[in-house]
Amino acid sequence: MSKSAVIGWHWPAITFNPRYTGWLASWISPLALLLAWVLVCRAQWFPEQILVSPQDVADSARDLWSSGDLQDALRVSLYRLALGFSLGSLLGIAAGALLAHSETARIYFSPTFNALRQVPTLALTPLFILIFGIGETLKIVIILKATFFPVAIATREGVRSIPRQYLEVGEAYCLSSWQQFRRIIFPATVPAVLTGIRIALGRSWMILVAVELLAADSGIGQIMEMGRQMLRIDQVMVGVFLTGLIGFSLDRSLRLLERWLLRWRHQG
Amino acid sequence: MSKQKIPLRVLKSLRGLLLPAVLLGLWEYTSHRDAAHAFAFAPLEQVYGALRELLAGGDLWVNLLGSLQRASTGLLTGAVAGIAIGLLMAFSRIALTLINPLYQGIRQVPLLGLTPLISLWLGNGEPSKLFIIALAAFYPMVLNTYEGLRQVDLRYREVGQAYGFGRVLLFRRVLLPAALPSLLTGLQQAVPFAWLAAIGGELIFNAGAGLGNLMMSAELGARMDVIVVCAISITLLGIGMSQLLSLASSRLLRWQHIR
Numbered sequence: 001m002s003k004s005a006v007i008g009w010h011w012p013a014i015t016f017n018p019r020y021t022g023w024l025a026s027w028i029s030p031l032a033l034l035l036a037w038v039l040v041c042r043a044q045w046f047p048e049q050i051l052v053s054p055q056d057v058a059d060s061a062r063d064l065w066s067s068g069d070l071q072d073a074l075r076v077s078l079y080r081l082a083l084g085f086s087l088g089s090l091l092g093i094a095a096g097a098l099l100a101h102s103e104t105a106r107i108y109f110s111p112t113f114n115a116l117r118q119v120p121t122l123a124l125t126p127l128f129i130l131i132f133g134i135g136e137t138l139k140i141v142i143i144l145k146a147t148f149f150p151v152a153i154a155t156r157e158g159v160r161s162i163p164r165q166y167l168e169v170g171e172a173y174c175l176s177s178w179q180q181f182r183r184i185i186f187p188a189t190v191p192a193v194l195t196g197i198r199i200a201l202g203r204s205w206m207i208l209v210a211v212e213l214l215a216a217d218s219g220i221g222q223i224m225e226m227g228r229q230m231l232r233i234d235q236v237m238v239g240v241f242l243t244g245l246i247g248f249s250l251d252r253s254l255r256l257l258e259r260w261l262l263r264w265r266h267q268g
Numbered sequence: 269m270s271k272q273k274i275p276l277r278v279l280k281s282l283r284g285l286l287l288p289a290v291l292l293g294l295w296e297y298t299s300h301r302d303a304a305h306a307f308a309f310a311p312l313e314q315v316y317g318a319l320r321e322l323l324a325g326g327d328l329w330v331n332l333l334g335s336l337q338r339a340s341t342g343l344l345t346g347a348v349a350g351i352a353i354g355l356l357m358a359f360s361r362i363a364l365t366l367i368n369p370l371y372q373g374i375r376q377v378p379l380l381g382l383t384p385l386i387s388l389w390l391g392n393g394e395p396s397k398l399f400i401i402a403l404a405a406f407y408p409m410v411l412n413t414y415e416g417l418r419q420v421d422l423r424y425r426e427v428g429q430a431y432g433f434g435r436v437l438l439f440r441r442v443l444l445p446a447a448l449p450s451l452l453t454g455l456q457q458a459v460p461f462a463w464l465a466a467i468g469g470e471l472i473f474n475a476g477a478g479l480g481n482l483m484m485s486a487e488l489g490a491r492m493d494v495i496v497v498c499a500i501s502i503t504l505l506g507i508g509m510s511q512l513l514s515l516a517s518s519r520l521l522r523w524q525h526i527r
Contacts, residue, residue, distance in 0.1 A: 029366040030373065050389060111284035112291070122468045123502040126487040126495050131308045206378035210468055213383060221381070228384035236384045244377035 052234045057241075060234035069223065074242070077208065077219040080136070084143025085204050089197055092148045096155025096193075117149040121207050125214060134215040139208060146207045147200040154196020158189035190261060198254040205247050220246075310492035318493035327482065332501060334477030338394075339466040342401025347458055350406040351451070354413025364414075375407050379461075380468045387473065394476060397469040404465035408457035416450025417443060449524070452517040459513055463506050 034054065040046070041053035064070040098105045099113065121142060132138040166188060170180045212221025220239055227235030292312065299309040310318075322328035353371075356363040383400060390396040420443055428442040470480020479498050486494035 025365045026369040029370050033370065107280065107283050108287055112287045115288070118507050119499065119503045120464050120467060120506060122464060122471065123483070123499045125471065126483045127492070127499055129487055130490060130492050130495065202378075206380055209378045210380035210383075210472070213380065213472055224381070224384040228387055231388065233385070233388050236388060240377055240381060240385055243381040244373075247378055248376040 049231045049233060056234045057237045061238045064223070064235070064238060073218060073220045073223050077212065077221070080139045080219065081143060081204060081208055084140040085147050085201060087140070088144040088147025089151050089200070091144070092151030093155050093193060095148070096152040097159055099152070100156045100159035117153065121146045122210065125211060129215055138215065139211055142211055143204045143208055146204045150200040150203065151193070151196045154192050155189065158192030159185065161192070162188045194254070194258045194261065198251060198258070201250050201254060202247060205250060209243050307490060308492060310496065315493045315496045318491070319497045322494065322497060328497070328501065331477050331479050331482040335466055335470065335479045336505070338397055338478060339401055339463055342398045342466065343405045343458065343462040345398070346402030346405030346462065347409045347455065349402065350409025351413045354410045355417070357410070357414045358417035371410060379404055379465060380472065383469065383472050392473045392475055396473050397466070400469040401462050401465045405458040405462040408461065409454045412450045412454025412457070413447070416447030419450070420446040449521055452520065456510070456513055456517065459509050460506060463509060467502055
């Protein structure tokens, strides 16, 4: 079974070989697109509600920044993400470890767990809105839900896939259960858990932006939604660029963390 | 001896149902406490009533078919486009150099974060929803098509060349079968993501028939019972699609296990 079948939808890792795409050559098409964008705007082929120039987008970003709206929105959105995501990850790791470790937990919780993890978070949004209202709780709960299941599944699979021999070595060395955890179980599970966390983070970010579009009075999604309603395409594009940039940075920093934590692997 | 074993196993599997039963009991209890709670936690008999009402009135079928039709149209469009771009990138280095940076750039934006922009460009109707679904299917298909073709073992190509296969024959007999597992993996990622995009798109662009629209209007009317019925339908359909696909792909790939 592929990893996606276990954890659910996610975009696979970028593994294009840099050998095939030279660093310099990879700038050709983005620059060409930018040039085309500028030229089309100069020629005024489209009305202003459809297309604005890169200069206008940059101006709009500067305006939003100097009025402080942008910082507020980013702070609110990132705070929601951080809170919901850390709660969801912690609970997910605990639940995953419990499900992998304890037969009793598996018997009592597995059917419920497996049923609930199939429910798409977005489909729960209207339900959560009626229960929690459209305040802060809603966003935190939704991100918590979006994070919990992938992390729990990754942890469960990670603990389960520890080879028996590793644990037997630990027993042969008469390790205490804490040492067993610290020296064997923890290092062996880290890669799987980190992958789960990275997938969950990307997903949570998308869900948060979507929920802010649907029901929010603040946040980066709300700035985009307001821009849409006022036909301010420059403002919408600022939001699109920023959400992309944030999503990219989150993913990249977790990848770097993964590489740093797993550096012992490459030392052979 | 076996007589005793069977009831024990039944009992054991019943333990898994304990938690759902407790949760449903809590839900039912909360819904009957007072009017404020009944607002958010619709009593289960009311949910069942809503299901019967939606089935009898045909609302569920209309919206369910609307969503399914939209999702499959978008999925098909996106998957075909994704395979085409993936093929192009695998066979032409120029195409790879030009397309790859744009592809990697655009897909950093959270899919539903694109909806305000798409709404300004394509409006709030059907084209916008289809575009989002197609894009959801497009991303994984490009990557998996490209990767699948890239990773074809050089020895397989050489065997093909030794048989004197032309380009077309080499593609049909060697490259396509070798890339098929990767293509199917792409589809397995594309289908749930497209289904999610369909529901998300319907929640955000609130027009036309669809389970997301039904949910949104139920939310405005505070009809928790209808929302629960919709959420369950969405989940079951999603599970059904994934199961169907993995069944189909294990049939298509059954040659893998013979050897």
